[in-house]
Amino acid sequence: MVTKSVSPSPWASLRNVVKQPVVAGVLLVVYLLIATFILSNLNRRDLWFPLYSTLTFPMLVLAPFLILAAPLRVQIKALLIVVVLFLIIPYLGIRDSSYLELIIQICIFAGLALGLNIVVGFAGLLDLGYIAFFAVGAYTWGMVSSQANTIFYINGWLVSGAAFYGFIFIGVGVAALVGILLGLPVLRLRGDYLAIVTLGFGEMIRVIANNLDKPINLTNGSQGLFNVGHPPVPPFLFNAVVSAQGTLGLPTDNAEPLAQQLLFYVIGIVMVAVIIVVARRLDNSPIGRAWTAIREDEVAAIAMGVPLVRMKLMAFAMGASFAGAIGVLYGAKQTFVSPESFSLIQSISILAMVIVGGIGGIRGALFGAVIVTLLNLLVLKNMSLQINALRNVDFIVPLINFHIRDWPTQLEPAKYERFIFGLLLIVMMIFRPAGLLPEPRRRMEMKAGSDDVEDSPTPAEEPAATAAQPDAGNV
Amino acid sequence: MSLLLDVRNLTKKFGGLTAVGDVALGIEEHSISAIIGPNGAGKTTFFNLLTGIYKPDSGTMSFNGRSLVGLRPDQVNAAGMARTFQSIRLFPSMTVLENVMVGMHSRLNISLITTLLRTEAFKEQEQHVRQKASDLLRFVGLGGKGDEVSRNLPYGDQRRVEIARALASDPKLILLDEPTAGMNPQESASAMNLFSRVRDELGVTVVLIEHDMKVVMGVSEHISVLDYGQKIAEGTPAAIRANARVIEAYLGRRAAGTTENIETEEVNS
Numbered sequence: 001m002v003t004k005s006v007s008p009s010p011w012a013s014l015r016n017v018v019k020q021p022v023v024a025g026v027l028l029v030v031y032l033l034i035a036t037f038i039l040s041n042l043n044r045r046d047l048w049f050p051l052y053s054t055l056t057f058p059m060l061v062l063a064p065f066l067i068l069a070a071p072l073r074v075q076i077k078a079l080l081i082v083v084v085l086f087l088i089i090p091y092l093g094i095r096d097s098s099y100l101e102l103i104i105q106i107c108i109f110a111g112l113a114l115g116l117n118i119v120v121g122f123a124g125l126l127d128l129g130y131i132a133f134f135a136v137g138a139y140t141w142g143m144v145s146s147q148a149n150t151i152f153y154i155n156g157w158l159v160s161g162a163a164f165y166g167f168i169f170i171g172v173g174v175a176a177l178v179g180i181l182l183g184l185p186v187l188r189l190r191g192d193y194l195a196i197v198t199l200g201f202g203e204m205i206r207v208i209a210n211n212l213d214k215p216i217n218l219t220n221g222s223q224g225l226f227n228v229g230h231p232p233v234p235p236f237l238f239n240a241v242v243s244a245q246g247t248l249g250l251p252t253d254n255a256e257p258l259a260q261q262l263l264f265y266v267i268g269i270v271m272v273a274v275i276i277v278v279a280r281r282l283d284n285s286p287i288g289r290a291w292t293a294i295r296e297d298e299v300a301a302i303a304m305g306v307p308l309v310r311m312k313l314m315a316f317a318m319g320a321s322f323a324g325a326i327g328v329l330y331g332a333k334q335t336f337v338s339p340e341s342f343s344l345i346q347s348i349s350i351l352a353m354v355i356v357g358g359i360g361g362i363r364g365a366l367f368g369a370v371i372v373t374l375l376n377l378l379v380l381k382n383m384s385l386q387i388n389a390l391r392n393v394d395f396i397v398p399l400i401n402f403h404i405r406d407w408p409t410q411l412e413p414a415k416y417e418r419f420i421f422g423l424l425l426i427v428m429m430i431f432r433p434a435g436l437l438p439e440p441r442r443r444m445e446m447k448a449g450s451d452d453v454e455d456s457p458t459p460a461e462e463p464a465a466t467a468a469q470p471d472a473g474n475v
Numbered sequence: 476m477s478l479l480l481d482v483r484n485l486t487k488k489f490g491g492l493t494a495v496g497d498v499a500l501g502i503e504e505h506s507i508s509a510i511i512g513p514n515g516a517g518k519t520t521f522f523n524l525l526t527g528i529y530k531p532d533s534g535t536m537s538f539n540g541r542s543l544v545g546l547r548p549d550q551v552n553a554a555g556m557a558r559t560f561q562s563i564r565l566f567p568s569m570t571v572l573e574n575v576m577v578g579m580h581s582r583l584n585i586s587l588i589t590t591l592l593r594t595e596a597f598k599e600q601e602q603h604v605r606q607k608a609s610d611l612l613r614f615v616g617l618g619g620k621g622d623e624v625s626r627n628l629p630y631g632d633q634r635r636v637e638i639a640r641a642l643a644s645d646p647k648l649i650l651l652d653e654p655t656a657g658m659n660p661q662e663s664a665s666a667m668n669l670f671s672r673v674r675d676e677l678g679v680t681v682v683l684i685e686h687d688m689k690v691v692m693g694v695s696e697h698i699s700v701l702d703y704g705q706k707i708a709e710g711t712p713a714a715i716r717a718n719a720r721v722i723e724a725y726l727g728r729r730a731a732g733t734t735e736n737i738e739t740e741e742v743n744s
Contacts, residue, residue, distance in 0.1 A: 278591055281590060281591055281593060282590060282591070285590045285597075285601075286576070286579075286580060286583050286585050286590075286600075286601075286604070287585060287587070287590055289569070289573055289576055289577050289580075290577065290580055290585075292566065292569055292573075292577075293566050293569070293577045296566040296567060296568060296569065297564050297565075297566055297567075299528065299548075299564065300560065300564035300565070300566065301566075301577070302528075302547065302548040302549050303526055303528065303548045303549075303552060303557075303558055303560075304549075304552060304557070304577055304578045304580060304581075304640060304641075304643075304644070305549045305552035305553055305557075305578070305579075305580045305581030305582075305644050306549055306577065306580045306581075307547070307549045308549070314587070318587075441568045441569070442568075445567070445568050
């Protein structure tokens with residue numbers, strides 16, 4: 001005991017060494033090189049490929065978070081992140097476009113998580129129908145560009161792929177408008193009631209999308225909008241892909257779809273970057289302070305001059321507009337938009353991302369989106385693939401002599417997505433209730449619990465509720 | 476002299492209970508007034524009616540020449556009336572400075588576009604907000620504590636933050652709901668000094684609800700007494716001290732027979 005308190009433990013001294021900028025920088029570069037090297041040498045035909053890629057790909061995707069946490073100067077951090085995003089990932093993507101696909105999905109969910117974080121994390125409004133705004137964005141672009149037999153198609157009102165960029169802004173506007181329209185009636189409610197009503201609105205949007213094929217076909221109903229337009233690939237990008245493939249000695253026959261993926265990747269990264277900047281600026285402003293105030297004590301906030309309904313509507317509209325923009329990207333990327341993509345479970349998934357990462361924090365929401373998307377689309381899927389691959393070669397686990405062939409198909413990991421998800425959430429709530437990367441303020445709120453906010457006198461909108469306890473404040 | 480706040484026939488009923496019944500009250504500009512009364516007399520309900528948290532059943536409230544009836548709490552705040560709460564209602568995990576900055580909300584020019592573009596006007600306003608908030612903290616005696624999380628402050632300091640936050644909206648009138656509750660005598664004395672400075676240095680009219688008679692008699696120029704939602708007396712501290720109905724309301728209430736009464740008798744016997 002005594003010796004321990006005098007000389008620092010080896011662990012602590014190691015941490016001190018790593019905290020030196022030079023050491024940290026070198027370690028990061030080595031880390032990035034190793035990850036890049038392993039990933040670029042993986043062979044799809046290898047028996048253990050799914051396992052290897054599951055282990056190494058997250059290394060790369062999580063690198064930006066490591067870089068952000070490193071004790072380096074801002075410029076160096078920015079440089080390293082740019083290197084990861086615009087050099088390493090495109091390089092690996094050209095070798096194997098499935099990585100690009102995965103990262104585009106991460107961008108989509110990260111954008112959604114950041115948007116929902118504004119509503120739930122900043123303003124404290126539990127919205128269980130958030131996916132509706134995503135649907136609005138996707139349908140906004142889908143309707144005007146799909147080859148499905150909608151009124152737009154019949155009348156030749158379709159727009160060209162280049163209009164995609166303009167429609168990102170239109171998607172923002174339409175989703176914000178829908179957010180305000182939905183918000184006006186429901187934002188007088190609080191807590192559980194708000195959650196239930198938003199859940200209902202989320203379902204409504206889905207049902208409307210499902211039924212707007214009659215009498216006028218706007219959404220093509222349950223069949224969905226197919227052949228949704230996508231932005232044209234700029235020639236320089238195509239040429240760059242071809243020459244990169246040539247340099248790497250790869251076949252150039254898939255240059256067109258690859259350049260398309262790369263374009264979506266760049267759009268996705270730019271959109272998430274813009275959303276991060278917007279969210280940060282909102283957080284660090286009178287608007288953000290008003291949201292925090294509303295979240296912590298509505299009555300005090302309104303008495304201090306914060307117009308509750310207007311500020312809540314603003315949070316709702318901002319969150320919705322992010323989802324709208326991301327929805328346009330999603331529609332173009334998937335080339336197919338159908339009501340099934342916008343179910344309640346999706347809203348809940350996004351909420352889970354925010355919670356897993358750390359509610360109220362921008363980095364937390366991003367981290368949650370990355371972790372959950374990786375879990376769903378990489379880890380579980382690859383584990384299923386791995387088991388299948390082993391089954392095909394009749395692999396026998398040594399020592400216990402277990403034939404992978406005998407592994408029941410019902411127990412495929414990919415089928416256990418929700419189960420593992422739920423388990424993860426329960427474990428999180430026990431050990432890290434404020435999330436993996438908690439925001440300091442939120443951690444404080446969680447620790448205090450709901451001691452003083454629960455039995456507060458209700459504001460003017462709900463005088464009936466106070467009738468039972470007159471002069472509640474006078475105790 | 477014109478009245479800054481003129482309340483007439485104000486009534487609020489909760490079911491069968493009349494929390495505030497037909498109360499009239501006039502507050503002169505640049506005065507310090509107190510509202511006193513036993514527990515449950517309707518004092519806080521009266522404040523909640525003034526600030527729009529409750530809607531009155533009947534009566535008129537005119538403030539600075541303008542009717543307050545039907546205004547939302549944030550509109551009342553913008554009209555120039557700010558308040559503190561009996562049970563401290565700071566934003567617990569925000570810093571002290573941020574708490575005061577929120578209090579300025581109704582005086583700020585808030586636009587999504589300037590916020591997102593970080594225009595010069597936005598930066599100037601933020602600078603001004605920060606400066607003013609720290610000035611106010613210094614005024615209430617909390618200079619240098621701006622970066623502390625408000626929850627971690629001692630009780631007396633939290634009350635001071637609430638006052639600074641209320642002052643942040645440049646009010647003409649500030650309503651203090653039991654501002655010295657839970658304070659020891661020294662803290663109360665310095666709080667009294669603060670109330671006087673709020674009026675003398677900032678020119679803000681002060682109305683306080685208070686149980687501590689030392690504070691009430693020491694700082695206020697005019698006292699109104701509420702009991703069972705009715706105003707039973709008003710006048711100068713000396714007059715109130717001598718008023719028979721007030722003494723009865725506080726000390727003996729044989730006819731009423733409330734639990735409070737029994738407790739009082741037990742203490743007396």
